[in-house]
Amino acid sequence: MPAEERRRREALYRHGGAAWPVGAQAWRAAAAEVLARNHFDWIEGGAGEEWTLEANREAFKRWRLRPRMLAGNSSRDLGVDVLGTRCPAPFMLAPIGGQTVVHPEGELATARAAAAAEIPMVVSTAASHRVEDVAGALGDAPRWYQLYWVSDQDVTQSFLRRAVSVGCEAIVLTIDSPRLGWRDRDLRNAYNPHLEGHGIGQYTSDPVFRSRLARPPEEDERAAGAAMVKMFPNASLTWNHLAWLREQTRLPLLVKGVLTAEDARLARDTGMDGGIVSNHGARQLDGEVAALDALPEVRDELGPDATILVDSGIRRGTDIVKALALGADAVLVGRPYLYGLAVGGDAGVAQVLRALAEEVDLALGLVGAHGATSVDRSFVTEAPR
Amino acid sequence: MPAEERRRREALYRHGGAAWPVGAQAWRAAAAEVLARNHFDWIEGGAGEEWTLEANREAFKRWRLRPRMLAGNSSRDLGVDVLGTRCPAPFMLAPIGGQTVVHPEGELATARAAAAAEIPMVVSTAASHRVEDVAGALGDAPRWYQLYWVSDQDVTQSFLRRAVSVGCEAIVLTIDSPRLGWRDRDLRNAYNPHLEGHGIGQYTSDPVFRSRLARPPEEDERAAGAAMVKMFPNASLTWNHLAWLREQTRLPLLVKGVLTAEDARLARDTGMDGGIVSNHGARQLDGEVAALDALPEVRDELGPDATILVDSGIRRGTDIVKALALGADAVLVGRPYLYGLAVGGDAGVAQVLRALAEEVDLALGLVGAHGATSVDRSFVTEAPR
């Protein structure tokens, strides 16, 4: 859709001239309309045959709620506290890089909406905007930082320092991406997200990263992208390396990408403060297990006191309640807010977050729970057969 | 379809110029043709992604009949007695409000058809017509009353008194709707059923409800609707409150919306006379269990002597026989008769009820049962895998 027409449509939504979409699928359809196909494919697509993309949703469909009536839950406490960070509803904004390909204002628009709702945002290392700018847009709102541990450790350390200096309250180390996944759609589109939109601002603004370049990124965007692509893969990392990370900061550390009891145990044994059960929105390894299906295994391994989040496949409030019932302390929401961003900028993100919180509240109400922390496994059952 | 054309088509059906649809899907298609889309969506739609809507049907499909031959059942007793109310076939008309959006004559047409067939009708608190008028249309036929326990207890009490005074033989308290479910279709259509058709006649005719309004509803329909919407949610209710209800009437009391053994036990322990296993036709909490899947759990919890009904997902006579086999004493039929009402007014409802009774009779005949009360769990098995 031409930029002009797109702006006109966004304005219509903002000023009440058009009703916001209802439900994640309608949001997705609306996003598909405004975005160029290659950009939409980039946010929507999964790895390979997209079997895991499909499995992520099927898992939520397979688990069913067992509601209790007359629970006397006229007021419900949606809030959760995750490692000291207060969430007004049991979800945060998942770390997603390069959001300027979705909307010209990218992470800044997302941050404004998150701040207005006081919903914590996990800022991505791959952001189009500098973390300092995103932090500015967040104001006083809570924020976490998602870290890619690139093979140039000084750059990694620099990212970490900057995150701390802008008040990030926890560090989320992504461990499922030693290399980028094989995404058929992007390969077909010859899509290089790093060269789209405003590029990789968090990298190109980093003093250590810049020191690695022959010329400033402003003068040679391609070389900067290449440098980033070169240092991104870091398959030599092992659990033993986490001791170094542990020394760098007192902030809570979480690992994102835990899909087995084996890794859950390793995360605990290496001193991590929490784990995020995730398959990276099905964008890394096609054919791997659905995130929700891995959640009970991870919770069972770590026990009731561990901090466990989940993402990948969450679209509706009822999904969130199911995740809570299966052992999540909170969830990360990803694509839904990207759809909102595509369709309506910060106002779109705000609407998505608002509807999602309302859906969670209503689902808790109807399932008979008094709050986000009072949903246990007795509230779900697997579909027969 | 324009009203004129719709009347012409209904007349054709009535006078034999067109054959009635055969099978629930054909009825639904015919209803979809005559109704405006927003009205059709309102009766057809489920909550959220409509996963539970789909699950309700799948559950019936998953259970399969094990027929016995040469049973010598040349005459079959279709009738059941439910808490003293005689049903000529093992089903009643489920409580559905606002039927004037389906057909101008609404509940009155439904009542005439129910009366002609002597099939008990459960009149809804949300009816477009006053219960006194519906009762008049029912003549001597049996009737039950579905109660929404609104937060204004005096209004609730008034509803109850009126129900008793028009001869309702049992009270069905709906417990699955402390708030209205999240229905994507209606939200998209910005659909307010209370302002459609003849409105909420049962409320606006109620003396206590009227006393709460600044102006009579005839003068300010919107304010009346708002008052209704305001008092509808009543999430503060608990099982303990049922003692009050128990004191108000000697009529049999049933709770509608039981989906777990836990709630079944609570219903029994609070002195309820029966339970209706229901997910409100999948209109309340998307992702919850299919009603039929909850039925064996509830029956197992309460034992063979408890009175248990089921609704949600019933479309054909074989569905009813499966429900009986899984432990229901009788079922409530909802959407099927709405389709009939849409297509042919009272004659359409009558045809739907007639066909359904015939289907039940034939299914009992072919399954080798001597009557509605002689079908036990040995008559069903789950589909392999």
Place this chain on the structure above:
Amino acid sequence: MPAEERRRREALYRHGGAAWPVGAQAWRAAAAEVLARNHFDWIEGGAGEEWTLEANREAFKRWRLRPRMLAGNSSRDLGVDVLGTRCPAPFMLAPIGGQTVVHPEGELATARAAAAAEIPMVVSTAASHRVEDVAGALGDAPRWYQLYWVSDQDVTQSFLRRAVSVGCEAIVLTIDSPRLGWRDRDLRNAYNPHLEGHGIGQYTSDPVFRSRLARPPEEDERAAGAAMVKMFPNASLTWNHLAWLREQTRLPLLVKGVLTAEDARLARDTGMDGGIVSNHGARQLDGEVAALDALPEVRDELGPDATILVDSGIRRGTDIVKALALGADAVLVGRPYLYGLAVGGDAGVAQVLRALAEEVDLALGLVGAHGATSVDRSFVTEAPR
């Protein structure tokens, strides 16, 4: 398709101007082309929602073959002996009435093809043609008789005598049809098979049946049809009545329509010589179990020596091999030969039977069996999940 065009097409097939269809679905498509929709619906349709129609096929799909290689089975004995009747391949022609609606020559064409292949035909009580004429077309080929035990026992007895007198070698009593099933398609088409094609020749040729009519059927076809429809339902029959049948003939007696271990036991205890596991091609009670799914239960109940056949859902040679593996001594094939009859008259039936025998032979060859009687349960396994 107009009769002229249809004849032209049939001639093309017969004289090699067009290749016969390959595979049951292609045959069905070809039959759908030549038949009027209401006739095609009559042969193709199942009861109700056609869930059992679908289940019949799914059951064959769910069971998978476990082939053994290098079995040294260069020649395979396809033949089976069923209660003294020799079958050159492990299947017979299922009893199907009213075949003149499928092709003008009806059962006579079918019989000629069966005779040429020496495949036993089970002649139906509801045949368009007199059993004497069908027997004539069969020549010396083996035949069984399918009996509907109508409520006028003298007529039943007359049918039986006629069957014996034309050399039928066994009697198959259909026990799953105390009344006709509820078939949506036929109800929509207001289809009365008894008044289509050449009508119900086996009835109208019966002296006892004729004696019940006020006027000969040649003069009042409708009255004859009505008399047949009136005496058809016979739900008063019980297993105890089988003693009478047992006394009438020394021929082997089989009951067709056994779907449970309970009924299998009753059949054995009442002296039946064999049972046919069948749901009447899914035409009687929708939602009942798939025939193939009932087969192991029946075989387990009756032990290895009992005579057990199966029908309902068989379309390919591999289906037949799976049925043998799950305990059938032979199978009845229905719709496939009707498709052949529709498309090519006796030549079409012959082609269907020939291809099916070839498929069975090839499947036995590839599965590593030396013959139809050497396939046991180790040759199948259920699909995972």
Place this chain on the structure above:
Amino acid sequence: MPAEERRRREALYRHGGAAWPVGAQAWRAAAAEVLARNHFDWIEGGAGEEWTLEANREAFKRWRLRPRMLAGNSSRDLGVDVLGTRCPAPFMLAPIGGQTVVHPEGELATARAAAAAEIPMVVSTAASHRVEDVAGALGDAPRWYQLYWVSDQDVTQSFLRRAVSVGCEAIVLTIDSPRLGWRDRDLRNAYNPHLEGHGIGQYTSDPVFRSRLARPPEEDERAAGAAMVKMFPNASLTWNHLAWLREQTRLPLLVKGVLTAEDARLARDTGMDGGIVSNHGARQLDGEVAALDALPEVRDELGPDATILVDSGIRRGTDIVKALALGADAVLVGRPYLYGLAVGGDAGVAQVLRALAEEVDLALGLVGAHGATSVDRSFVTEAPR
């Protein structure tokens, strides 16, 4: 597509004027475009209803990967050693005959691509080209020979000698094809692959085979085809005959077509060096088990030291990793390289092989494995339900 247009398109791909397809389905679609329908059907189709064709893919979908993070696997050894043959990645090229119907250069193009990638090729007895010519195109690259043990044992022996003389390192005896499967598509197309393309060069070049013909195949192609078709079926073979084969050569012997523990045991007991779990790409016996589903059973029967390969249904790198996890030492890839051959000749095959190796490498990387031999059953789990 006309040959001229097809050559133009191939040239475009070769010279970078068009991007190669990404993912097996895109390759298949591209192949379907360039090939005549009957040729495409021949390579794509399965036996009968194609239920096993579907089951082969479903099995890969059902098994899900359980990845381990931070495995420190920055370099991965993709290679495997199979009975002395080095594979740079854990796959070989499956034996496929008659490749000139896919591309004019047929097996020669395939061989050049295999040689360039040093990926072992299993040359088929049914090849369009003489094994001597294929061997020439392979240069020094590793090769195996797939043997059809035809009923004329002298011909079989001649094939074997020729294979040995051109340096084949192992013999793969196909045991699942005592006769050709029933393939609906080919029967409908009246397709005779032996008379298409360059015909059956491996046969027609064989001195012993030629000695069986009245006239040289160059003069009477049909008679040569008929002679081949006549000697092809060899259902009299048993496991006992393998002793003769064992005596003929010291090369490793594998049997291809093992689908049960029973046959696995027989293969071991008859001195075979390895087994290939395969259902012939679902082209032989429809309705049989998926190859991947048979793999764990075969591995469990033979223990960890046996040499076991698998084919049938492999399309992506993740499929290969799953096969390794379930017990395969390596896999054979079939249709994927045929798609490449159809679309781009040797360059197309090379691209398919390159992408597949990259996919395997990436999948091993993301699953946390250090190489092809370090993936065990703990890396997979079946999808719930």
